[in-house]
Structure formats: structure tokens, C-alpha cells
Amino acid sequence: MPSKPKSKKPSDRKPRKDKPCPICSRGIEYIDYKDLALLKPFLNERAKIKARRTSGACAACQKHLAAAVKNAREMALIPHSTR
Numbered sequence: 001m002p003s004k005p006k007s008k009k010p011s012d013r014k015p016r017k018d019k020p021c022p023i024c025s026r027g028i029e030y031i032d033y034k035d036l037a038l039l040k041p042f043l044n045e046r047a048k049i050k051a052r053r054t055s056g057a058c059a060a061c062q063k064h065l066a067a068a069v070k071n072a073r074e075m076a077l078i079p080h081s082t083r
């Protein structure tokens, strides 16, 4: 059985530009859950946390960001979801 030509070789993929993490590049070392201006760009229109590949945040920032967003939801600063 011939192999399907579906598998993508690394050379077929778009070269990923090294975009700096938007939080690290701004010199923010603590993500405050009360800082909605900071959190808002990392939420989509349905108030869900954007994926790391979408937001461009590094692993450490994404982790702190998710915790901050969940905290903000608990404090009713951000809705759980919008339909």
C-alpha cells in the first residue's frame, strides 16, 4: 500500500518567526488578575483564554495568565463564557 502524501515534512511548514512573548517583552513579572487591560487581549470574544500559539505568550506567562484569568472570573471581573 503506497503511503499517502498527507504527512507534512518540516520543510513544508511555514518558517515560524521568533515572536517575543508579549508579556515578557513588556517587562511584566507579575500578572495581576485585577489588571483587565492586560488580560483582555488574551481572551477571545467568547471570554475564553486564547491558546499559546494564538496569543504568543511563553509557557511561564501563559500559566500565570491562565491562573490570573481564572482568579478574575472567580471575582466576577471576567465572565465565564459569553454566548
Ligand SMILES: [Zn+2]
Pocket (backbone or CB within 6 Å): 021, 022, 023, 024, 025, 057, 058, 059, 060, 061, 062
Ligand atoms: Zn513570557
